Amino acid sequence: MDENLQQVYSGLAARCNKMKEGKYLMSTGTMTSLLRYITSQPALMNCLERCNYGFRYATELETATAGNIFKLPLGSKKVVALVTGLLFEMVRGTINFHNFIKKYYRAATVDMSFDLFVGSVVMPYLMAFRNVLEGTAEEDSAADDDDDTAVGAGVKEQLLPLIMQFTEAVAADNSITDEAREDFYVMLEGLYYSLELSRAKMVKAMFLGLSSVMQDYKNGAAYIRAIRNILTEYAII
Numbered sequence: 550m551d552e553n554l555q556q557v558y559s560g561l562a563a564r565c566n567k568m569k570e571g572k573y574l575m576s577t578g579t580m581t582s583l584l585r586y587i588t589s590q591p592a593l594m595n596c597l598e599r600c601n602y603g604f605r606y607a608t609e610l611e612t613a614t615a616g617n618i619f620k621l622p623l624g625s626k627k628v629v630a631l632v633t634g635l636l637f638e639m640v641r642g643t644i645n646f647h648n649f650i651k652k653y654y655r656a657a658t659v660d661m662s663f664d665l666f667v668g669s670v671v672m673p674y675l676m677a678f679r680n681v682l683e684g685t686a687e688e689d690s691a692a693d694d695d696d697d698t699a700v701g702a703g704v705k706e707q708l709l710p711l712i713m714q715f716t717e718a719v720a721a722d723n724s725i726t727d728e729a730r731e732d733f734y735v736m737l738e739g740l741y742y743s744l745e746l747s748r749a750k751m752v753k754a755m756f757l758g759l760s761s762v763m764q765d766y767k768n769g770a771a772y773i774r775a776i777r778n779i780l781t782e783y784a785i786i
Contacts, residue, residue: 672710
């Protein structure tokens with residue numbers, strides 16, 4: 550990525566990170582700021598045009614919302630096209646954002662639901678945008694039922710930011726002991742590493758271990774459920 554494109558991407562990342570660091574009450578403003586930035590940058594609009602070529606938004610959105618979780622499509626170009634359209638609909642009000650996150654990102658509070666949405670959708674969207682800008686985007690196929698299959702990039706795009714967000718939440722949680730926190734870190738790092746290696750069997754083993762270690766950690770229940778749902782949808786567990 551050349552210097553000018555890197556600058557443009559840095560501006561995009563700053564706005565996505567502002568959503569990540571913000572709260573639900575700020576969401577309309579931060580989403581609007583993100584979309585305004587995209588439409589103001591020719592490089593991003595050209596990228597979006599490439600992603601939208603041959604893309605059927607209504608069909609992909611119907612597929613993504615067909616289950617009990619919102620499932621991003623495989624392939625960075627499709628992620629960019631779908632999430633951009635979704636964000637525009639949320640800002641316009643044709644999709645009710647509050648109802649959307651409460652349905653697909655169930656948690657104890659609306660702020661926790663918002664956090665899960667940002668970790669599962671907005672941060673993978675940022676990663677997908679980078680892949681397209683760098684010319685490294687691939688249209689990935691989902692993992693099949695064989696435990697030894699490679700984990701597709703689309704799965705990693707959704708899970709890696711979510712695991713990072715989960716780790717940050719553990720770090721900020723003063724209700725747990727230092728010993729428990731260290732155990733949680735080990736399991737989260739193991740899951741992250743297994744995804745980086747792209748081996749489904751290792752991912753499955755690490756997730757089952759994580760679920761066992763964190764079974765009594767109530768503040769992590771929403772994250773565990775979100776990770777489990779994604780791994781189930783892609784037939785990894």
